[in-house]
Amino acid sequence: MSFASLSSGSAARQRLGIAAAAGSLLLTACGSSSSGGPAAPDLHGQLPEQVRSTGVLRIGTDLGYAPIGFKNAAGKPDGLDVDLANALGGVLGVRVEFSQVPFDKLFMGLQAHQFDVVMAGVTDNLQRRDGTDAKGMKMNSGVDFVDYFVTGTSIVVAKGNPQKITTLDDLCGRTVALQRGTVQATLAERQAGVCEKSSHKKLTVQETDTDDQALALVAQGKAAADLSDTPAAAYAAQQGRGGAQFQVTGEQMQAGPYGIVLSKEDTVLRDTLVKALDRVIRSGEYDKILSKWGLSAGAAQNAVVNGGF
Known part of the structure; x- marks a missing residue:
């Protein structure tokens, strides 16, 4: 979150x-x-x-x-x-x-x-x-x-999806932000291992105290995406600057x-x-x-x- x-x-x-x-x-x-x-x-x-x-x-x-x-x-x-x-x-x-x-x-x-x-x-x-x-x-x-x-879990990116991210594999070689202690932290840790083995591109995981802090990193261009629960992801996409700041991309995961x-x-x-x-x-x-x-x-x-x- x-x-x-x-x-x-x-x-x-x-x-x-x-x-x-x-x-x-x-x-x-x-x-x-x-x-x-x-x-x-x-x-x-x-x-x-x-x-x-x-x-x-x-x-x-x-x-x-x-x-x-x-x-x-x-x-x-x-x-x-x-x-x-x-x-x-x-x-x-x-x-x-x-x-x-x-x-x-x-x-x-x-x-x-x-x-x-x-x-x-x-x-x-x-x-x-x-x-x-x-x-x-x-x-x-x-x-x-x-x-x-x-x-489940959804991927939140900057509006327009400038890095064309739709799956977890698209995060390889990039930074993902998320709230610590969540199921998303475990999901990202597992994906980091997949990235290292399949593409040799490091997935950097930036953990924050809150999901809003993770979203801020996306807004500032310091993270390519935020992983959060689907309801919170949808809310952020709807509310961030009146819907002009974020969007949800890809399919819901791990319901x-x-x-x-x-x-x-x-x-x-x-x-x-x-x-x-x-x-x-x-x-x-x-x-x-x-x-x-x-x-x-x-x-x-x-x-x-x-x-x-």
Whole structure:
């Protein structure tokens, strides 16, 4: 995700440590019983005691990835994840409370119990579920996902596509920018190996704290392309200087689900969220939320646990 020269409705996303989580910015959004259907006493009673007693579901997020999650012109949390979280809170009869944390610090914040779940456009994949790095080395205890949306990776280039990039192979010999800690970072690392073997042209990967910063490198001509999730890529193309700054090129790659992230031991909360999400989907509110953000193509038919690649 990136910032660059986007409108004020844009920001960017991605995630390391406990200290950062402890110093996170707290933002609240009240779950409304009208958002995802009436509050369901049966589901409220199935919540873990801590959530039930406080009446709050604490969510770690990075509000910098429009239209998934960002701060709107009024400085309030907005986007797909925010609306869906509010709908879930309404069904569960609790208030949702967001902690703003850099994307690459969200998992450690979750493990430090700074929040109950993470919702930040996080792709569900085996590496994250197992808590391993790209080389298979164990990094943490892993997480569970409750999947709620399907998307993939897209390539963003300068308007007019001056370097005629349409595939990952076209990036060989060039610089690509992306947000650290994302699935795009793993994808680029793998492509760098392909470039070296097939064309002997080095792919330089420039990692940034946010996707907006990656987009800025493209805008400045310091990177040939930005790799980001398809919704964020499309938003950047539409919003950057009124659509005159960036464009999406090529086909979507590596489609997979976004998921609500939970610690593996939080099975009670996980299973309750599955039921709540299914109710939001069946109520029709889920489709309304996706339509509002132009994301209907990524609709899930039902909640799935750990369904990623």
